[in-house]
Amino acid sequence: MSWTYRANTMGTPSGPSRAQHFDLFPTRIWQVSAKHLALHFGEWTAALDAMRAASPVAAGRTNRGGWNSQGHDLLELPIFGPLRETILSHCRFALSDMGFPDAVFGLQSWANMHDRGGFNFLHMHEGCLLSGTFYLQVPEGSGSLVFRDPRPGVLNSFAKGSAPNAYRDIQLRPDAGLIVLFPLWLEHFVEVHASDTPRIAIAFNAVK
Numbered sequence: 001m002s003w004t005y006r007a008n009t010m011g012t013p014s015g016p017s018r019a020q021h022f023d024l025f026p027t028r029i030w031q032v033s034a035k036h037l038a039l040h041f042g043e044w045t046a047a048l049d050a051m052r053a054a055s056p057v058a059a060g061r062t063n064r065g066g067w068n069s070q071g072h073d074l075l076e077l078p079i080f081g082p083l084r085e086t087i088l089s090h091c092r093f094a095l096s097d098m099g100f101p102d103a104v105f106g107l108q109s110w111a112n113m114h115d116r117g118g119f120n121f122l123h124m125h126e127g128c129l130l131s132g133t134f135y136l137q138v139p140e141g142s143g144s145l146v147f148r149d150p151r152p153g154v155l156n157s158f159a160k161g162s163a164p165n166a167y168r169d170i171q172l173r174p175d176a177g178l179i180v181l182f183p184l185w186l187e188h189f190v191e192v193h194a195s196d197t198p199r200i201a202i203a204f205n206a207v208k
Contacts, residue, residue: 143191
């Protein structure tokens, strides 16, 4: 689908108009605090520690230097019920913001733990409607979530940083309780973890 806009390019009697700028390709993500669920953080952390002890082989995927849970149904466990309902609510909001207020969807979900030196390599979440992460435990030294600039051509730009038409990746430094939602096609990775206390996040996808 194409979109058309009309700009006023007419000059004035005293001279030409000043150039107007138009930001044509914004990428929207959503962030929200779930610290109202903080009374559950301890029991959720203990539950994931127990899951790791019972099944220590990591599922793999993009996670390296730690552990992640098998399957995609973590949030279906009754202990995570309050988090599941919160995430569903915010997914509905984001999908409505994208123009799909009546979207019918379910959730895929799994846990990621990073030990010292752990990270996630660059990837995207294909085949879903929306992606996201809930941060359960974020000790000092946790690596940032980094979003890769999604415009392929901007790699050729001589300008770097935050200026218009420049190339830049975006670092997001989360804290415990943060929920981040983002489009499925937005490539991202997680920087190396630099703490002896594990970094714990629950990743999720909204799926048809």
